[in-house]
Amino acid sequence: MSRPSTCQILHALGPTLTVVGQGRTTARFDDVELEYDASRYAVVAREAAFEEAVTEADSTSPYLAMSLEIPPDAIARMLLALADVSAEPPAEAASALVSDLDTPIEDAVVRLLRAIRDPVERRIVAPLALEELVFRLLRSEAAAMVRGAVRRDRDADKIQAAMRFLRANVERPVSVEEAARHVAMSPSHFAHRFRAVARVSPMRYLKRLRLEHARTLLLSGLRASEAAQRAGYESASHFTRDFKGHFGAAPGDYAERFQKL
Numbered sequence: 354m355s356r357p358s359t360c361q362i363l364h365a366l367g368p369t370l371t372v373v374g375q376g377r378t379t380a381r382f383d384d385v386e387l388e389y390d391a392s393r394y395a396v397v398a399r400e401a402a403f404e405e406a407v408t409e410a411d412s413t414s415p416y417l418a419m420s421l422e423i424p425p426d427a428i429a430r431m432l433l434a435l436a437d438v439s440a441e442p443p444a445e446a447a448s449a450l451v452s453d454l455d456t457p458i459e460d461a462v463v464r465l466l467r468a469i470r471d472p473v474e475r476r477i478v479a480p481l482a483l484e485e486l487v488f489r490l491l492r493s494e495a496a497a498m499v500r501g502a503v504r505r506d507r508d509a510d511k512i513q514a515a516m517r518f519l520r521a522n523v524e525r526p527v528s529v530e531e532a533a534r535h536v537a538m539s540p541s542h543f544a545h546r547f548r549a550v551a552r553v554s555p556m557r558y559l560k561r562l563r564l565e566h567a568r569t570l571l572l573s574g575l576r577a578s579e580a581a582q583r584a585g586y587e588s589a590s591h592f593t594r595d596f597k598g599h600f601g602a603a604p605g606d607y608a609e610r611f612q613k614l
């Protein structure tokens with residue numbers, strides 16, 4: 354946009370991050386007016402309609418901005434990974450917030466934008482950049498607002514405990530039934546409530562844990578066969594198929610690509 358604009362009605366469909374690269378804008382949520390430019394970022398907590406007007410832009414310095422809808426399941430997964438340090442969101446959170454754009458959040462945004470331009474990096478690097486961005490936001494002034502975008506379930510504490518148990522035992526042949534016993538739930542009820550809280554089945558979560566652990570081992574220098582065994586895979590071909598399906602590249606190719614970054 355190469356000149357200031359009058360107010361227009363915009364809709365956020367869920368938790369949304371906006372980062373301005375150039376120019377300045379003003380947004381009004383109910384009775385709250387927020388102004389932000391390239392030194393600040395804005396977070397909208399939930400589905401909302403708001404008025405926005407670009408207040409600074411011209412032909413030589415057009416208004417540039419990026420808005421990213423943050424998947425609630427990405428927030429839920431990160432909250433569960435940070436269960437030991439997470440806090441309960443406030444009962445009444447504001448609709449939106451503006452905060453100073455610090456270097457860690459800015460760097461994560463830049464990595465995400467760079468990754469989505471390349472088809473291979475879009476599959477491999479972009480999900481990691483998104484995870485980092487969610488992590489950074491959950492450690493920022495916007496943490497309570499981002500955390501509040503995910504509904505607190507009555508069984509969340511037990512599911513978080515089960516996830517910690519699965520993560521701590523990722524290198525041994527632990528089963529979903531054992532995790533259910535660990536949190537004193539029947540296997541069927543555990544599977545049902547696990548999916549409700551984590552947005553994924555316990556089997557798929559355990560598989561993802563094993564693959565993420567194998568990725569960490571690969572990037573630390575282990576060979577693919579060693580990483581597969583340490584991550585609980587008995588079949589190297591099964592591991593390669595699962596790894597490629599999840600990360601978009603075979604284990605060896607994936608490790609080689611990251612060594613070049």
